[in-house]
Amino acid sequence: MSIRTLLIDDEQPARDVIKHYLKDFENITIIGEYSDGFSGLKAIQELKPDLVFLDVQMPRLTGLELLELLEHPPLIIFSTAYDQYALKAFEMNAIDYLLKPYSKERFVQSVQKALAMVGKDIKPNAQVENLVKSLDENPEYLQRIAVKSRHKVSVVPVDDIFFMEAEGDYVMLHTSDAKHLKEKTMKYFEIHLDPSQFIRIHRSFIVNAKFIDRIEYYDKETYAVILKNGTKLRASTSGYKLLKQVLNM
Amino acid sequence: MVHPVFIDKKSVSVYFGLWILIMGVHFSIYYFAYLFPIEISLADSLVFNSIFCGIGITLWYVARYSTPDQKNIGNVILNHLAFLTISLVVWTGASYTILSVLFQDDKNYLTFLLNSIPNRIFSGSVFYVLLALAYYFYIYYQNFQEKIKSESRLRELLKETELNMLKSQINPHFLFNSLNSISSLTITNPEKAREMVIKLSDFLRYSVSSNINQFTTFSNEIANIKRYLEIEKVRFGDKLQFSFNLDERCQNYKIPPMLLQPLFENAIKHGVYESTEQVNITMDCNSDDCCMEIKIRNDFDPNAHARKGTGLGLNNIRERLRLLYHAKQLLKTSVEGNKFFVYLTLPNIDKPEKKSIQ
Numbered sequence: 001m002s003i004r005t006l007l008i009d010d011e012q013p014a015r016d017v018i019k020h021y022l023k024d025f026e027n028i029t030i031i032g033e034y035s036d037g038f039s040g041l042k043a044i045q046e047l048k049p050d051l052v053f054l055d056v057q058m059p060r061l062t063g064l065e066l067l068e069l070l071e072h073p074p075l076i077i078f079s080t081a082y083d084q085y086a087l088k089a090f091e092m093n094a095i096d097y098l099l100k101p102y103s104k105e106r107f108v109q110s111v112q113k114a115l116a117m118v119g120k121d122i123k124p125n126a127q128v129e130n131l132v133k134s135l136d137e138n139p140e141y142l143q144r145i146a147v148k149s150r151h152k153v154s155v156v157p158v159d160d161i162f163f164m165e166a167e168g169d170y171v172m173l174h175t176s177d178a179k180h181l182k183e184k185t186m187k188y189f190e191i192h193l194d195p196s197q198f199i200r201i202h203r204s205f206i207v208n209a210k211f212i213d214r215i216e217y218y219d220k221e222t223y224a225v226i227l228k229n230g231t232k233l234r235a236s237t238s239g240y241k242l243l244k245q246v247l248n249m
Numbered sequence: 250m251v252h253p254v255f256i257d258k259k260s261v262s263v264y265f266g267l268w269i270l271i272m273g274v275h276f277s278i279y280y281f282a283y284l285f286p287i288e289i290s291l292a293d294s295l296v297f298n299s300i301f302c303g304i305g306i307t308l309w310y311v312a313r314y315s316t317p318d319q320k321n322i323g324n325v326i327l328n329h330l331a332f333l334t335i336s337l338v339v340w341t342g343a344s345y346t347i348l349s350v351l352f353q354d355d356k357n358y359l360t361f362l363l364n365s366i367p368n369r370i371f372s373g374s375v376f377y378v379l380l381a382l383a384y385y386f387y388i389y390y391q392n393f394q395e396k397i398k399s400e401s402r403l404r405e406l407l408k409e410t411e412l413n414m415l416k417s418q419i420n421p422h423f424l425f426n427s428l429n430s431i432s433s434l435t436i437t438n439p440e441k442a443r444e445m446v447i448k449l450s451d452f453l454r455y456s457v458s459s460n461i462n463q464f465t466t467f468s469n470e471i472a473n474i475k476r477y478l479e480i481e482k483v484r485f486g487d488k489l490q491f492s493f494n495l496d497e498r499c500q501n502y503k504i505p506p507m508l509l510q511p512l513f514e515n516a517i518k519h520g521v522y523e524s525t526e527q528v529n530i531t532m533d534c535n536s537d538d539c540c541m542e543i544k545i546r547n548d549f550d551p552n553a554h555a556r557k558g559t560g561l562g563l564n565n566i567r568e569r570l571r572l573l574y575h576a577k578q579l580l581k582t583s584v585e586g587n588k589f590f591v592y593l594t595l596p597n598i599d600k601p602e603k604k605s606i607q
Contacts, residue, residue, distance in 0.1 A: 010522075011426065011484045013433035020436045036525045057422075059525045060553060081425035100429035 008040035009055035037061025065146035201239035459506035516547035
């Protein structure tokens with residue numbers, strides 16, 4: 001059985017190392033090399049590889065954003081010089097996280113891990129729990145969100161988002177001129193967006209404080225948050241309390 | 250500086266509280282020792298002291314705007330003698346007039362009032378000196394505090410700049426990615442790997458050994474920038490293109506070390522890292538006797554929605570320039586289409602005037 005493998009990294013020398021190390025594995029076939037996130041994503045969707053070596057920092061779409069957009073991700077091994085994304089990578093069920101530069105032994109170890117998993121439907125069991133704790137202490141907030149519609153992937157800067165609305169298992173991102181559906185929970189955004197800018201004012205709404213025009217009393221303990229484009233959102237009692245706290249009212 | 254009496258409610262009540270106390274003492278002496286009737290004792294104490302209380306408040310402005318230093322001590326004394334004279338005349342004159350009208354029938358008190366004027370002038374002068382000293386003490390204390398504050402702020406800034414310089418000198422991701430490229434080149438092209446190790450070593454040596462408080466020559470700094478760009482070029486290949494157009498006179502110009510490096514790092518970060526197209530980085534430099542004008546330009550992908558930088562890099566350079574040259578606006582940036590420009594003006598520290606003196 002041949003394991004079809006893709007390399008996605010924006011640096012030629014970095015791809016060269018992987019190619020060289022993979023020469024020892026006869027059953028691994030490299031079916032393509034890509035140097036940015038968009039073309040990498042397209043290649044994964046079209047070629048459906050078994051294994052992908054993925055860099056994080058790349059033009060247009062980072063490796064993490066790319067992985068987020070895949071419905072049936074292949075086995076992923078991250079290879080990057082940035083250690084701060086390791087937790088997120090494991091959260092997304094990456095098999096391994098190689099820190100550049102890495103030794104051949106370390107590389108072989110993670111390929112063997114991958115080989116053991118090919119064809120089996122088991123989720124990699126990473127040390128996520130400890131890592132989650134360290135994330136809570138040191139959060140790095142999202143600055144942009146990658147979304148896809150039927151034909152197209154786009155990257156939405158969080159600063160352009162007016163508000164977010166719960167839509168079942170999805171969250172709708174409302175910008176000034178578009179709506180994007182993202183497969184994430186409200187809780188996820190509550191944690192991963194800067195709380196001084198994005199406020200959960202209701203079970204169903206997270207609002208961008210930058211676009212709040214005014215807040216009006218509605219009736220019985222409910223308030224309406226009116227955005228600069230005229231949208232009216234309901235705020236719950238606890239949401240209003242949070243709003244007051246964040247906006248220093 | 251705010252009038253020390255009117256800083257807050259507390260200072261107001263301390264000042265007026267003191268005067269009420271003085272009035273009480275004054276009244277007691279007149280009533281119990283001199284055995285004046287109660288209304289005379291009260292009126293005398295009230296009139297004299299409340300007028301002086303008012304004069305005391307205006308004395309602040311004299312103290313504030315005539316603060317002594319080595320040169321003007323004579324002037325300050327003259328100012329105070331003049332104000333003291335006016336104050337005493339107004340004070341005794343007004344008090345005497347009011348009280349002599351109020352108690353015009355009491356011959357005994359009127360005689361006392363007239364005879365007491367020299368004593369009052371003496372005690373008024375003592376009060377005046379005490380109050381002036383208190384005001385001056387306050388002014389010096391405030392200035393001292395201010396000086397301490399601004400000095401510590403300056404020290405803090407210097408430390409911060411130094412720390413940030415250290416950080417920007419050795420960007421860990423640049424380092425690790427370069428090492429990864431070297432690891433790769435040892436397989437594909439060992440000769441080139443060796444070259445890159447040497448370039449990286451030279452780059453690190455320059456970064457670590459340059460003292461940020463001492464100036465270096467422009468040509469030294471440029472040699473280091475070239476090393477940096479060549480290392481990045483190994484990583485990114487043809488995607489990164491750079492060219493320099495430097496006036497010969499720029500070469501020996503004195504500039505702060507590691508000043509330009511963060512600018513090129515920015516150009517790489519926002520240009521090369523985020524783009525799939527070729528990115529050109531160019532630098533132009535012209536100089537005359539007064540200044541050196543540097544222009545750095547890089548392409549970038551305006552649709553990249555790049556992670557916003559914190560703007561810290563540019564702000565650090567601005568702050569450093571401000572501390573070194575005591576001038577603002579030496580660094581300007583602009584965006585035109587898909588090109589980002591940095592304009593830097595560096596004053597000549599080997600001014601020609603100095604040479605003409607020799």
